[in-house]
Amino acid sequence: MNTQLQTGPLTTSTKTIGKTGVLIVNLGTPDSPNTPDVRRYLREFLMDGRVIDIPYVSRWMLINFIIAPFRAPKSAKVYKELWTEEGSPLKTYGYTVEEMLQKALGGDYVVKLAMRYQNPSIASGLAELQKLGLSKITVIPFFPQYASASTGSVYEEVMRILATWQVMPELRFVNRFLDHPKFIEGFVRLGRRYLSERKYDHVLFSYHGLPERQILKGDVTNKQCKLGSCCDTLNRHNQFCYRAQCFETTRLLVKELGLAEGTYTTSFQSRLGRTPWIKPYTDDVIKDLARRGIKSVLALSPSFVADCLETTIEIGDEYRELFKEVGGEHWQLVESLNDSEIWVETLVDLVKKA
Ligand SMILES: C=CC1=C(C)c2cc3[nH]c(cc4nc(cc5[nH]c(cc1n2)c(C)c5CCC(=O)O)C(CCC(=O)O)=C4C)c(C)c3C=C
Ligand SMILES: [Fe+2]
Numbered sequence: 001m002n003t004q005l006q007t008g009p010l011t012t013s014t015k016t017i018g019k020t021g022v023l024i025v026n027l028g029t030p031d032s033p034n035t036p037d038v039r040r041y042l043r044e045f046l047m048d049g050r051v052i053d054i055p056y057v058s059r060w061m062l063i064n065f066i067i068a069p070f071r072a073p074k075s076a077k078v079y080k081e082l083w084t085e086e087g088s089p090l091k092t093y094g095y096t097v098e099e100m101l102q103k104a105l106g107g108d109y110v111v112k113l114a115m116r117y118q119n120p121s122i123a124s125g126l127a128e129l130q131k132l133g134l135s136k137i138t139v140i141p142f143f144p145q146y147a148s149a150s151t152g153s154v155y156e157e158v159m160r161i162l163a164t165w166q167v168m169p170e171l172r173f174v175n176r177f178l179d180h181p182k183f184i185e186g187f188v189r190l191g192r193r194y195l196s197e198r199k200y201d202h203v204l205f206s207y208h209g210l211p212e213r214q215i216l217k218g219d220v221t222n223k224q225c226k227l228g229s230c231c232d233t234l235n236r237h238n239q240f241c242y243r244a245q246c247f248e249t250t251r252l253l254v255k256e257l258g259l260a261e262g263t264y265t266t267s268f269q270s271r272l273g274r275t276p277w278i279k280p281y282t283d284d285v286i287k288d289l290a291r292r293g294i295k296s297v298l299a300l301s302p303s304f305v306a307d308c309l310e311t312t313i314e315i316g317d318e319y320r321e322l323f324k325e326v327g328g329e330h331w332q333l334v335e336s337l338n339d340s341e342i343w344v345e346t347l348v349d350l351v352k353k354a
């Protein structure tokens with residue numbers, strides 16, 4: 001037997017051996033807008049300790065005694081308004097983007113769509129990729145800004161499943177892409193289109209909110225986040241502060257859109273429960289804008305890459321109603337990146353650079 005150690009250079013390049021799997025992952029949505037499916041979705045979603053980060057027993061009681069019996073039927077009604085003939089927009093756009101990205105990347109890649117909660121699950125997407133004997137897998141959570149409750153949870157689920165594999169291929173996780181030039185350009189193009197059609201008194205950038213506690217728990221480097229003006233700049237100490245990442249996203253968009261100081265605001269929506277969430281709250285900002293005599297608002301939501309309950313219903317319908325109730329006249333939601341070419345170009349670039 002030849003026991004001599006090979007000392008020369010490697011003769012094979014890992015790049016040429018197998019294909020690369022690309023798992024694109026969005027948050028998830030119910031299988032249907034009926035109460036049992038919505039209940040199952042909310043149960044899986046909100047039992048995630050990264051989403052509701054309270055002790056297991058308290059979380060279990062909250063979900064089973066409040067969310068499941070009371071919130072699920074209410075949410076089901078709203079999901080029925082959102083639902084289209086093709087289903088939930090979040091999932092429909094996901095499948096279209098899966099197809100577009102596969103076409104754009106070509107035969108060296110296999111693209112699979114997964115949802116963190118419900119279907120198609122991360123487990124099923126990874127199982128399909130496993131069968132192909134890939135040399136590399138790149139995971140792209142569809143969240144522009146990092147948060148433990150979103151990106152962190154996708155990572156955890158992927159790692160939980162991969163931990164059971166005998167062969168683990170080379171792995172890449174895209175952490176965030178809030179400053180990717182094409183991602184920014186995507187929202188800028190949309191914004192410009194609306195701004196060229198009519199004059200708006202104010203532009204509102206409304207992001208998904210988070211409990212303040214979750215931001216403070218993530219501030220591991222220097223414990224300096226006070227959830228105030230410290231989040232106004234993004235630097236190496238607060239690079240994972242979700243609030244700071246949202247302000248940075250606004251800054252990049254504002255620069256490209258050429259908005260003047262005082263004509264735009266960043267705010268946070270979708271509060272749940274009684275603990276404090278990051279501020280300013282979108283509903284408070286809307287009331288304040290109306291009080292200041294602002295009559296027309298253009299609203300963008302760059303924490304989402306596909307339209308969903310949080311954009312179409314919460315911003316598009318509920319905040320419009322609120323704005324009009326408090327004296328506003330014209331409210332316009334800017335649609336999300338959805339299945340636009342520029343969003344697919346963003347993904348191609350993220351995959352190639354991973
Ligand atoms: C404690 C609760 C929640 C945290 C934390 C949270 C973080 C978070 N969520 C998204 C993206 C989405 N959330 C969506 C819906 C949604 N979010 C929560 C709660 C928390 N989210 C609930 C209860 C719901 C369901 C809606 C309802 O029943 O009222 C959606 C839309 C899904 C759809 O089907 O359309 C998205 C997308 C992010 C990015 C995030 C952390 C930054
Ligand atoms: Fe959410």
Ligand SMILES: [Fe+2]
Nearest residue numbers: 225231241244
């Ligand atoms: Fe911060």
